Amino acid sequence: MLPQPYGSTQALKAARFDGGFAKPRSLNLVVVFSNLVIPWCAFSVVFWALSFSLRFSHPIIAGLVVLTFVLTAGISTFAAFRWSSSERAAHWYHYFAVSMLLSVSAAGLLGSLNYRYTMEDAYTLMMDLKFYKDVDVGQMKGQQMMDAGLVDFDHGTLDLRKSLGFRDGGNTYCVAPITNGEGSLPVYDFWAVGVNCCSSTRPDFECGEYSNPKARAGLRLLSADDRPHFKLAVQSAEATFNLRAAHPLFFEWVEDPVNELTKRRSQGYQFFLFCMLAHFSLSVAGVTASIFKYAQLD
Numbered sequence: 066m067l068p069q070p071y072g073s074t075q076a077l078k079a080a081r082f083d084g085g086f087a088k089p090r091s092l093n094l095v096v097v098f099s100n101l102v103i104p105w106c107a108f109s110v111v112f113w114a115l116s117f118s119l120r121f122s123h124p125i126i127a128g129l130v131v132l133t134f135v136l137t138a139g140i141s142t143f144a145a146f147r148w149s150s151s152e153r154a155a156h157w158y159h160y161f162a163v164s165m166l167l168s169v170s171a172a173g174l175l176g177s178l179n180y181r182y183t184m185e186d187a188y189t190l191m192m193d194l195k196f197y198k199d200v201d202v203g204q205m206k207g208q209q210m211m212d213a214g215l216v217d218f219d220h221g222t223l224d225l226r227k228s229l230g231f232r233d234g235g236n237t238y239c240v241a242p243i244t245n246g247e248g249s250l251p252v253y254d255f256w257a258v259g260v261n262c263c264s265s266t267r268p269d270f271e272c273g274e275y276s277n278p279k280a281r282a283g284l285r286l287l288s289a290d291d292r293p294h295f296k297l298a299v300q301s302a303e304a305t306f307n308l309r310a311a312h313p314l315f316f317e318w319v320e321d322p323v324n325e326l327t328k329r330r331s332q333g334y335q336f337f338l339f340c341m342l343a344h345f346s347l348s349v350a351g352v353t354a355s356i357f358k359y360a361q362l363d
Contacts, residue, residue, distance in 0.1 A: 096157050100164060101352045107134045108168040108344045115176030116337055121188040131173065138165035160355050168344065175340050183333040186287050187326050190214040194285060196322075200255075203245045207254030207312030214285045215322040216255075221281040222246045223257055223318065227306045228270030230263040231298035238294040239263035240302060241270040243283070243316070253310045257318035258286055258295050273318035283316025284325060 111134050114120060120127040145155065145162035194214025201219045210216070221243055228241035239262050243255040259272020274280040286292065292315065299313045319325045 093157075097352060097356065100157060100161050100355070101348050104161070104164040104168040105341075105345050105348050107137070107165060108172045109341050110134065111169055111172035112176040112179075112337060112340060115173060116179040116184055116333065118188060120180060121185065121192070131169075134165075134169050138162070138169045141165050156355070156359050160351075164348070164351065171344070175336075179333050179336050183329060183336065187329045187333070189287055190285060190326060201245055202243055202255050203247060203250055205254075206252060207310075207314045210314060211312075213314065215282070215326070216285070216316060217282045217322070218243060218245075218255070219281075220245045220247075221283075223270065223275060225270050225275070226268055227253075227302060227308065228263060228268040229298055229302040229305060230265040230270075231294060231301055232265040233294055233297070236294075237261050237263060237265050238291065238298045239270055239272050240295055240298040240315075241268075241272070241275070241318075242302070242308070243318075251309070253308050254312050254314060255283070256295070256299060256310075256313055256315050257283065258291075258298075258315045259317070260291065274320055275318060277320055280318055280320040282319055282322045284319055284322050286315035286317065 111131050114127040114130040119130075141158075142162040142165070145158040191214070195212050196215040196217075197210060197213050198217045199219040200210070200216050200221075202221065222245070223241045224244045225241055228239065230237045230239045232238075237260070239259045240256045241258075242250075242253040243257055244250060244253075257270070257273060257275070259270075262272035263270045286295070295315050296313065299310050302308055303310055317325075
């Protein structure tokens, strides 16, 4: 019997069923990089499209951007589950599909929340409504300023003695008339407002920058949900203090409305950046775990 070459038995034992020999489980860095970066980019772009001025000014284009990534996530999911039956061969396809689905879904939710609660009102006040300066509440009426977004009042002050709160559904809706400091007005159409910053039993308005002597401006209230409650509070003040409000407009009392808008926009941008960094950190952790999982597959 002829001697077999050294190592041939071990080589035959290592042969795979499909006829090939076991290969080193080398890592494709392009695949790893793609699984890290592409879902993160999808998250960032969808979040941006749903959060900022593109959605406000061009909602159809924003929707098409989001739809592109939704279709990408759907196609990648479909392709992943039609891939080879080999778990090892399909590993990164499955990871990519799941990562894209989670990224696009999370971006859709977080981007919409950021737009709804931070950016939408800021864009409406800046782009759709007007900035009125040196408004004398003794001369101007609410009906003349229905398109007001930011208002700087000439000698504007709050008459806290005529403030009142209306309680409904566990919240107290607070109102205080904005005056020019020259006594009673024939019509009180301009009101500073806030929620849960007064009681409903006495005039103790503590909303916005009520204690700031330099505050003489207002940001228009845009919440359609809160407006009926503030109207009821004004009606209560009319009955209590014998006032007349023909077309009441509601404002958050501030010193510098432009600076306040800038702060609100900054909050939206900061939330966007925070979510981008958080997603990237989670992506790094997910890809790292997936690498270890891939190394254990047969």
